[in-house]
Amino acid sequence: MQPLRIALAQLAPQLGLLDANFARHHELLVEARAAGAGLIVYPELGLTGYHLQDLAAEVAMRADDPRLLALAAETVGCSAVVSFVEESTDHRLFIAAALLEDGAVRHVHRKLYLPTYGLFDERRFFAAGDALRAVPSRLGLGVGLAICEDFWHLHVPALLALDGAQILVNVASSPGRDVAAVNAGGLGTAVSWRTLLRTYAQLTTSVVIFCNRVGVDESVSFWGGSMVLGPSGDVIAEGPFYDEALVIADVPLADVRRERIGLPLLRDERPELLARELGRIVAERAGLADDSTAMPSSR
Amino acid sequence: MSGRGEVQAGALPPGVQSPGVQPPADPDSPLFELPEELAIDTGIARRVLTAFIRAQLRQAGFERAVLGLSGGIDSALVAFLVAEAIGPDRLLCVLMPYRASSPASRADAEDVVLRLGCSSELVEVTPIVDGYFGHDGVPGAGGVEALGASALRRGNAMARARMLVLYDRSVTWRGLVVGTGNKTETLIGYTTLFGDSACAFNPIGDLYKSQVRQLAATVGVPEAIIRKAPSADLWPGQTDEAEAGFSYPQLDRLLYWMIDKRRSDEELAAMGFEPAMVDRIGQMVATSEFKRQVPPVAKLGPRTPGVDYLYPRRRPGSARR
Numbered sequence: 333m334q335p336l337r338i339a340l341a342q343l344a345p346q347l348g349l350l351d352a353n354f355a356r357h358h359e360l361l362v363e364a365r366a367a368g369a370g371l372i373v374y375p376e377l378g379l380t381g382y383h384l385q386d387l388a389a390e391v392a393m394r395a396d397d398p399r400l401l402a403l404a405a406e407t408v409g410c411s412a413v414v415s416f417v418e419e420s421t422d423h424r425l426f427i428a429a430a431l432l433e434d435g436a437v438r439h440v441h442r443k444l445y446l447p448t449y450g451l452f453d454e455r456r457f458f459a460a461g462d463a464l465r466a467v468p469s470r471l472g473l474g475v476g477l478a479i480c481e482d483f484w485h486l487h488v489p490a491l492l493a494l495d496g497a498q499i500l501v502n503v504a505s506s507p508g509r510d511v512a513a514v515n516a517g518g519l520g521t522a523v524s525w526r527t528l529l530r531t532y533a534q535l536t537t538s539v540v541i542f543c544n545r546v547g548v549d550e551s552v553s554f555w556g557g558s559m560v561l562g563p564s565g566d567v568i569a570e571g572p573f574y575d576e577a578l579v580i581a582d583v584p585l586a587d588v589r590r591e592r593i594g595l596p597l598l599r600d601e602r603p604e605l606l607a608r609e610l611g612r613i614v615a616e617r618a619g620l621a622d623d624s625t626a627m628p629s630s631r
Numbered sequence: 632m633s634g635r636g637e638v639q640a641g642a643l644p645p646g647v648q649s650p651g652v653q654p655p656a657d658p659d660s661p662l663f664e665l666p667e668e669l670a671i672d673t674g675i676a677r678r679v680l681t682a683f684i685r686a687q688l689r690q691a692g693f694e695r696a697v698l699g700l701s702g703g704i705d706s707a708l709v710a711f712l713v714a715e716a717i718g719p720d721r722l723l724c725v726l727m728p729y730r731a732s733s734p735a736s737r738a739d740a741e742d743v744v745l746r747l748g749c750s751s752e753l754v755e756v757t758p759i760v761d762g763y764f765g766h767d768g769v770p771g772a773g774g775v776e777a778l779g780a781s782a783l784r785r786g787n788a789m790a791r792a793r794m795l796v797l798y799d800r801s802v803t804w805r806g807l808v809v810g811t812g813n814k815t816e817t818l819i820g821y822t823t824l825f826g827d828s829a830c831a832f833n834p835i836g837d838l839y840k841s842q843v844r845q846l847a848a849t850v851g852v853p854e855a856i857i858r859k860a861p862s863a864d865l866w867p868g869q870t871d872e873a874e875a876g877f878s879y880p881q882l883d884r885l886l887y888w889m890i891d892k893r894r895s896d897e898e899l900a901a902m903g904f905e906p907a908m909v910d911r912i913g914q915m916v917a918t919s920e921f922k923r924q925v926p927p928v929a930k931l932g933p934r935t936p937g938v939d940y941l942y943p944r945r946r947p948g949s950a951r952r
Contacts (some may be wrong), residue, residue, distance in 0.1 A: 347690075348947040385941040508679065511671045518672025546685035550943055553679045575680055 333586045336471060337374045339364035340558040340579040342571045344547025347381030350391055354379060354399055357414060360578060361406055367580060371471060372412045375503050375545035375558075376443075376480050377427060379416040382505040383549035388457045392419035395430065396441050404432040410440075411471060413543075415479065415503050417458075418442065424459035429477045429503050431467060439467040441477035445485055451507060451552065455483075464488065466497035473539075473585060475499040480504040483528060493536035494603055498563075498588045500536065504527075504544040508555030508574070519573065522557050534565040537591045537598060539583055546574050563591040650727065662857055664845040664880045671842050679717035680834045686809060687832040692950030696808030699793050699827075700709060700724040700751070701742060701864065704847050704856050705835060706811040707743045711808055711850040712834055719749035723804045727793045730757045732864050739856050746853065752800070756792040763788060786865050790826025792866040798829070807831035815840040815879065818886050819912065821871070821917020828922065839883035856898030877908060885912055 341360045345353050356512070357374060362597040364372040367504060376382070380391040393400060395418055401412060411433045418428035418440060422557030429442035442461025446454035469475040483489065483502045492500055510520025517523065525542065534541040539562060546556040558571035560581035569581030646878040657923050688694060695715050700706045706724075724747075726740050744751040764785060765771035765778045773780070780788075797808045810830030812822055814837050822828040835843060840861065847857050861879065871877050885904055888894045889912070894902070899909045925937055934940045 347943055347945055383943050385943055387942060387946055508675075509677070511675050512668075513670035513672050515672065518675040543786070548683055548690075550945065553683055553686075574682060 333472065333584075333589075335456070335582045335584045336371060337367070337369045338541060338560055338569075338581045338583055339367060339369035339395040340541070340543045340560070340571060340577075340581070341372060341374045341378070342543065342546055342556045342558045342575075342577045342579055343375065343378060344554075344576055345375070345378050345545060347383060347549055348391055348616075349377060349381070350393075350399070350556070353381070354403065357403055359407065361412060363578060365410060367578070369580065370410050371499075371541075372410065373501055373503060373541055373543040374412070375413045376415045376429070376505040376542045378503070378545065379414060379415070381549060382545070383552070384417070385457060387595075388417050388425050389419075391415040392425050394419055395419075395428070400430070400437065404430075404437050405435050407432045408435045411469060411475075413477060413501050413503060417447060420459075424460055425457065427458055427479055428461075429479050429501075431469070431475060431477060431490050433470050438469070439465070439475075439477065441465075441479065442481060443479040444488065445481040447481045447484075451509075454480075461535065463497075464491055465493050465494035468496070469499070471585075473588065476500045476538075478502045480506060483532070487538075489532040489538075493538055493598060493625070494601060497536075497538060498585075499539045499541065500532065501541045502543070504542060505554055507552035508545050509552075517573075519555060519557075521555060522573070525557070526559070529561055530567075532567045533561040533563060535597060537563045537588065537595055539563055539585070539588060544571075544617055546576055563588045564595075595608045654672050656859050662848055663841070664878070665841050666880050666884045666887075669839055669841050669880075669883055670840075671801075671845060673846050676838075676842075676846055677712070677715075677850065680851040683832075684713055684716035684809070684834055690945040691807060691831065692952060693805070693807045693930070695721045695723070696809050696859075697723040697725065697797060697804050697806040698809040698811060699797055699801050700740045701811075702726075702727055702733075702739035702743075702856070703854065703861060703864075704843055704859075705813050707739070707852045707856050708843055708850065709809055709811045709835055710743055710747060710749065711847070711852055714747045714749055715850065717749045721806070723800060723806060724749055724751045725793075725796060725800055726751060726753045727756050727796055728753075729755075729760060729789050731866060733862075733867065735859075735937055737866050738864075739853070739859075742853055743856070746851070754794065754800075756789060756798050759792040759795070760785065761790050780835060782865055786863060787823045787826060787919075789865070791821035794817045794826050794829045801831075809834065810836060812836055813840050813843050814838055815883055815886060817923060818890060819882070819915040820922050822922060824922050826896065839887065840879040841883045881908075882912065885909065886916075889913065890916070 371504035388476040396558050413429055413431055415429040418426045429441045430437050431439040444461045446458055466474045475543035476497030478488050489500055508519050508521050515523050529540050529542050542559045544556055544558050545554045547554055555573055556571050557573050558579050560568045563570050568580055571577045571579040616623045698709055700710055710724055724744055728737050763771045763773045764780050770778055800810050808830045810833030812828050813835055814820055817836055844857055862870045896909050900906050928935055930938055
């Protein structure tokens, strides 16, 4: 199996300027393909910018929008992950990431978890996705897409891996914060992301790709630091903090098989146990069954 | 802290005396005191802030910036950051002393201008302020009553006179007004509404005073400015810390644990903070909430600015053309 060359387009989208952002995506696709990349990943809302508020409805597009199809048309012989505001037929707005392959829109993932706390206010402006699917890819391995906050929920990478993903792709607009000197590398956000990305790569024995944007929207600065990790948790490539970059990583895909044979965590996974216990917890939380783990005094 | 802004009288420390002129600092003493938990990565902060300044200007369609340079550490730090971000030739520093302002402050501000090589201008605010309050027993526009105005009213007027000058120079210089207020004074409300807090954007509003000092020391702000006692410079010898009755490192630590780390009053007391100080600072933060927010608009129509009409400031088409 040939190593896969991955390009991470760590760019700074212009807020609300679809045409300019599409043009930048086209340029970088050409550049990445010229560099031999088989997979090009762009950050969350790379086509629209992040801090949209009421602009969300104005930049929303259908998954079959001609502008998106034109970008997809340039992916003959390669794969790309792009992110935009998707409007459904019933006019819900989603933060979406699409897998474009061989000229077509292969799969659309709608962000499942919309942070609405602290500096985030996504649920006010967007609908949450309802489905999580790993999809087969022309790369020969299953691909699982997730968007930023999705990865702050443990079961997202776990379910994607169980569903057949061997490459987990997270596209992000992560605002940098907590510049305390005690944080290695000087940024709390970066420390957190590095920890969880590494953990997911190791526990799912998968390639993990993280593409984070840079630039400034209003008060927040996005920190970049995009990363590719191998299935043992090793960092294969890492983008700079805060600067735009096209980060190139060569990933030996054969490592996934080797890792999964040597460390068969997924083989030993117990989805039926998970389903059973989750079924019980859901019933108990809904009041449809007694809480079997409650303290005796609170019954 | 009566020096700047509408701090309520009840929040002022009882019985605090004006300390007189400070003795010169010992040159062998540490440049500043930095509580451990407040130490920041200055390399990252510097990169974020210079990129932030560039982005704010670019997104607004401006190439230049203007700020009020007092001779204190906050405006000096912002001047150094702006000069680093866009070049000193695109920065205008305006020195705006009042007749009672300390000549040492002006000398420190001139030193910053000299070191940066930026443009500067001197605009005395005395005629503006005295024109309202009057002077030497001669009433101004504010009438006879205003002759006896308190230091608080005069301080507020000075801050607003400076705002007036900066926003006028913003037009002639074709630059945005850069804010110079730090997180400590913003949180306790030691600012004048529509005065020193008025700006197009503020690079240092999320840095406590101790962190301002830490960053200032790495970007080239002169040592004398870092060392001297912070002051609103309304009368000779006035210092922020003497007025408040505690030091900035103490205050910064308390605010950090109270606000950033969400500790309750009981937890703060258990950490060793004086309950009376916790109480007083908590009150100052609460009573100054109005200074940190856009005024509420009475909701009547279907879509109301700031309530349910919510656009980013820098939406397509918003930049100056």
